[in-house]
Amino acid sequence: MLARIDLSDAELDKMSGELAIILQSVARVSELATDDVPPTSHPLPLTNVTRPDVVRPSLSAEEVLAAAPASEQQRFSVPRILDED
Amino acid sequence: MTSDITRASAAELADRLFRKEISAVEATQAHLDRIDAVDGSVRAFLHIDAEGALATARSIDQRRMAGEELHILAGVPIAVKDIATTKGLPTTAGSRILQGWIPPYDATIVTKLKAAGMPILGKTNMDEFAMGSSTEHSAYGPTHNPWDLQRIPGGSGGGSSAAVASYQAPLAIGTDTGGSIRQPAAVTGTVGCKPTYGGVSRYGLIALASSLDQAGPVSRTVLDAAMLHSVIGGYDPMDSTSIDAPVPPVLEAARRADVKGMRIGVVKQLGGDGYQPGVRARFEESVQLLVDQGAEVVEVSCPSFDYALAAYYLILPSEASSNLAKFDAMRYGLRVLPEGVDDPSAEQVMAASRDAGFGDEVKRRIILGTYALSSGYYDAYYGSAQKVRTLISRDFAAAFEKADVLVSPTTPTTAFKIGEKINDPLAMYLNDIATIPANLSGIPGISLPSGLADEDGLPTGIQILAPATKDERLYGVGAALEAALVRRWGGPLLAKAPELSTTATGREVRA
């Protein structure tokens, strides 16, 4: 599923009940949210924050791979991918 | 004397260090000893870095001896919520999925603490990925409230507040997304501040809800919080949402502590029914104290606040579900293979690892968030919640026309018992009802102790809110109130907390 979490049936049961309750209570937001109200995605009215196109030091390959569950040839080794992108 | 040092405020410690009455090593060791003595029962820390802290302390002592001019807080130890990356020290965000992860970089605030020469004692416990109001959702076990070890210390930053409340550290770093600094402060009798959104860098803070998270100071006094706020605040080019302006004059305001002529707005929607009587009583008394000091009270109404909780519990899970997608067992973190599957695919390993590595609350919120963002539901849920945010900001703006600061009880109740609300997510969410609006708007808020509730003798907190970028007002009003309250109590509120039994055997080391 979209959340990529493998829930057991028991977990799923418990969770759907909880989620239903939560959803009911949060659904009330649509009562207040009328068309003439603009959404806020940022609390601050900042724009155009950028950085110059100048190189900064990268991590070493060692640091990058240090926590890798598996690695090979200085790359992250991941299990076979089913979904072709 | 050890207890001498650990009972001192950060300001006092800083002063004594400056005068060379004590060394940084002594100050640090005293706190490490205290941690040894009491953290077995409080369980505030997930990781202690005695070696690193003492090394920093030694270096500060050397530099001070050499006559170097140091930062005012140099040598004052501090604990850091385990949500901030610390290079070379494990950072777990209270989750199994990051068990043993050692970041290769420091959060900007950690860099600032290091630059100020503050020994970092260790990383404190928290609700997993900061999702919670009790620290019971930590994968590593709950932290216990020093006032009553059977009770929660608040959340998500219960570890930081409990550490400070039990004198294991004079200062700590917390983060606040819906109240996670302010609420624990209220229930542990300590001070906690959420700065204006963008006032403190988020670079290196493991993200929960990007548009709501802020790091802030946790302390025992308002002045201490101001000092720490000055260290960690300020513009960071690594954080696009950080404000390019100097830190507000919080220290001056805390020192001046003057409320004469200030208009204090009491918010109608925060503090009525559903708030424990003892909490309300202490709140009303505090407001009166402010009036006694020359402030004026006005009533303000912010009707959209009734929808704040609902908006928050849509926005937060939505952003969090996206922020937590990176934990997929491919590059770092827990990797678990699905049971009974030969040659599992990457997709299967991701799903199995996330199921094993995330706790229930995290899973709940990820699924909720995934749903709220999905096509067909976006407008009704996430989209609507973002509109409610606009309405909340408008209500605040209108309120701040009439008042310089707004006040409310920080939380509806005092500390509840561990286990009491864990199976009722909605009841748990209600703890944040007073603190959430500030995060939705990005305005700053502080909580300081307002007294003990009569019915249970447990700490209550008063919350002060100010317009965005006017953080200094929190400290000015807070310091004035604190002074009056301390006078009334005959000493800090924490002095009334029961003494923790100390064990010489030390604490267990947790993974």
Add this chain to the structure above:
Amino acid sequence: MSTATRAPEPVVDYGEVLKKYDPVMGLEVHVELNTVTKMFCGCATGFGAEPNTQVCPVCLGLPGALPVVNVAAVESAIRIGLALNCEIASWCRFARKNYFYPDMPKNFQTSQYDEPIDFNGYLDVELGDGSRFRVEIERAHMEEDTGKSLHIGGATGRIHGADHSLVDYNRAGIPLVEIVTRPIVGAGARAPEVAKAYVAALRDLLKALKVSDVRMEQGSLRCDVNLSLRPKADDAGAQDDVPLGTRTETKNVNSLRSVERAVRFEMTRHAAVLNSGASILQETRHWHEDTGVTTSGRVKSDADDYRYFPEPDLVPVAPTRERVEELRATMPEPPSERRRRLQNDWGYSDMEMRDVMNAGAVLLIEESVAAGATPAGARKWWMGELARLASVEGRDLADFGVTAIYVAELDAMVAAGRLNDSMARQVLDGVLAGEGSPVAVADARGLQLVSDDGALSAAVDAVIAANPDVADKVREGKVQAAGALIGQVMKEMKGQADAAKARELILEKLGAS
């Protein structure tokens, strides 16, 4: 699964397709920008570094890391928009495109959704016969590239059959601009040609803007082709009202040639499906240049739910109108003007210029001339031998690995009389075989026109002596007969003689010049 093990899907003859159907295309081109650093962090972007050495907490997606926008990438995106006659947004945001894939460190791509920086533009494309076709551009937006995976264990190095993959994140976070056309209608039978011409024109434009290396074979220019068929309307005027058919997306289209062939193939395949009464499966397909077919990839649904929402870690991008005008002033001359100027400078006829354009050789000739070749010489080499070789090998001229400088060198050697044509061709073979520069190859192979009059004179004398009858004819005034003598002199000289010089000498000696 390789195409060899699958039954080939039926196709309809191209001519037949056009009798019943009207093709509609959509082309999505991803341009990898040539900025010094990545889109959201300061890691270097240079090609060919050791794996995972150009990675930092931000582009690795480590917990806590935050993006900061690269100003140069924004400016490149704006310039691309201006060059495509787009409106430049006065305010736009980044958005998160959420999906899980191991080459995406955050499992979301920071992109732009309903607020692209450029929109509502067009590109006028010149086709082979000189006619023009306007391709409407819906939008161009900024996004970041993913890491690169090596699939280990399968037969073809592709995902199918691989038992694990190795991921390198050096490429993760490199700035991309995605350019999306509106549905391209009205191309009819010329759809494949229009598609190819569009991508070629876009490539030239981007190269002139200097925003990217635009090397398709290196991946700095990527094209996805979308195609659908709808019934051909009886009345051409009513074609627009016929609803669009189901489309398929084709990936792995790595050259201009592939663009044209893939469009053509999909048209024939769609027609076969529709003719059989079945419906087109909306899916992503994979183009195979070697076998000339597409194979089924992933079933795609418009409801692939990416759960877009505005990126909370970034603030809106609001280019000021002043800045946009400043950038507009940096625009290179429009392609059509440029082509007119070049044609003029080079002295080519319209036909010659058009041939050059169709072959995708304008830039190559321009560079060669800049390196010192004569316009005629440059055209001769690029349109002659090199074009022939490109066609034989099924590659684009630009991908050849013969640089403009080499062509200029070759041309110079011929002009200077050091090589004749046949020797020059040998030198070219050597260059293509990787033996080095033209001068190096000529030296190594000892190719040098003998202009030493002595040797040539001796050879001429010998040949004249050996062919008295032919010599007589020339003496009598039949100059054409000298041809046979020239041939023999060339043979004598082992080809290393200037034929023109030999002719001169022969005629001189025979008193016929």
